[in-house]
Amino acid sequence: MNDRYKEILGLLINALQNGPDGNEIPVGISNRHIHLSQADLETLFGAGYELTKMKDLSQPGQYACKETVTIAGPKGAIEKVRILGPVRKETQIEVIVGDKYKLGVAGELRMSGDLAGTPGVTLIGPKGSVQTKQGLIVAQRHIHMTLADADRLGVKNGDIVDIKVEGPRGGVMTNVAIRANDSSALECHIDTEEANAMGLTSKSTITIVK
Amino acid sequence: MNDRYKEILGLLINALQNGPDGNEIPVGISNRHIHLSQADLETLFGAGYELTKMKDLSQPGQYACKETVTIAGPKGAIEKVRILGPVRKETQIEVIVGDKYKLGVAGELRMSGDLAGTPGVTLIGPKGSVQTKQGLIVAQRHIHMTLADADRLGVKNGDIVDIKVEGPRGGVMTNVAIRANDSSALECHIDTEEANAMGLTSKSTITIVK
Numbered sequence: 481m482n483d484r485y486k487e488i489l490g491l492l493i494n495a496l497q498n499g500p501d502g503n504e505i506p507v508g509i510s511n512r513h514i515h516l517s518q519a520d521l522e523t524l525f526g527a528g529y530e531l532t533k534m535k536d537l538s539q540p541g542q543y544a545c546k547e548t549v550t551i552a553g554p555k556g557a558i559e560k561v562r563i564l565g566p567v568r569k570e571t572q573i574e575v576i577v578g579d580k581y582k583l584g585v586a587g588e589l590r591m592s593g594d595l596a597g598t599p600g601v602t603l604i605g606p607k608g609s610v611q612t613k614q615g616l617i618v619a620q621r622h623i624h625m626t627l628a629d630a631d632r633l634g635v636k637n638g639d640i641v642d643i644k645v646e647g648p649r650g651g652v653m654t655n656v657a658i659r660a661n662d663s664s665a666l667e668c669h670i671d672t673e674e675a676n677a678m679g680l681t682s683k684s685t686i687t688i689v690k
Numbered sequence: 691m692n693d694r695y696k697e698i699l700g701l702l703i704n705a706l707q708n709g710p711d712g713n714e715i716p717v718g719i720s721n722r723h724i725h726l727s728q729a730d731l732e733t734l735f736g737a738g739y740e741l742t743k744m745k746d747l748s749q750p751g752q753y754a755c756k757e758t759v760t761i762a763g764p765k766g767a768i769e770k771v772r773i774l775g776p777v778r779k780e781t782q783i784e785v786i787v788g789d790k791y792k793l794g795v796a797g798e799l800r801m802s803g804d805l806a807g808t809p810g811v812t813l814i815g816p817k818g819s820v821q822t823k824q825g826l827i828v829a830q831r832h833i834h835m836t837l838a839d840a841d842r843l844g845v846k847n848g849d850i851v852d853i854k855v856e857g858p859r860g861g862v863m864t865n866v867a868i869r870a871n872d873s874s875a876l877e878c879h880i881d882t883e884e885a886n887a888m889g890l891t892s893k894s895t896i897t898i899v900k
Contacts, residue, residue: 576886577886577887577889578882578883578886589858589859589889620858621859642861648799648830649799650863650864650865651861651862652861653859653861654860655858655860671887672788673788673886673887674859674887676787676788676883677787677884677886677887677888679787679799
């Protein structure tokens, strides 16, 4: 299809779906959580253990599990940290900034999967504990979307954008990564501290600033 | 002094003090805390009790006290909440948004002292407890400054401004109240969630967006 037709069709579809000004993106709020490797899962919960799905998450194939673990660092521990499934190639511990102070670890702002050089922590489960070599991050805020969403919103996978938040604690948040692929649901992922600071709830929407 | 001379002198003083582009404002980060009335202090700690100063705060005459209390709501309690002195006319409980969920209270975004219609909570001290009729707020972000600072920065007491935050979690925060009087130290007050969300520490500075 001719690019100009495609652009106009995108605008039309957006207008029909979301109203004439509809570029609102739903907000998904993450509290601290852990993705485990199969090896670490078995150390913490026992040989051959499988995760128990409790609730599907908005991203296709992702789910919250019944299982929780304790995270411990040199200064303190945080109990009942939720495990998200399915298992991943490498264990990843996503905390909020306040947790870094509680645990006494340095943790950096990173995108999911970018773990080289991040701090390790101790994970404690019912059947054992693991000292991870790395894997603790504070998640960089990002927006999941399909390639069609990206097209409609005028962005592409890997872009870094600003987002606008309305309301009495509103403003603009910079350095928001676009993650576009065809297995994503449209959702802007921020953590609980970012949500609370900006007055956002799981019913809020944000827009990309052009 | 002629207004134009005053304006130029202000710019000169600013340039000498802060460098030619110096409009940086230091950040002060508040965790949850309580201001008590003398009556509530005595109920919680005993008749005739006086607060014990632990550390001066940056605002003249304000200090953190050795004493802490427990806050309790319908859903939960938070222990060891710091009391700030001196005592005030009315008890005021300043929490972060995450605390509202823990306590199970509705708490609104308010400026200090604007307590009409805010929720009450239970405060528990070593000698007794108080059910406050109102007084729980989440503090609206604000900037303390002298009238001379206000003049230099081109704002006045009561203005609502935007502030700019640099860095990987940077952005703009709207709805920041200017509180200018001659007994203030220049400082932008935000809470721990706002600081963590925007990557700010007690060594950070922000600027007012024009």
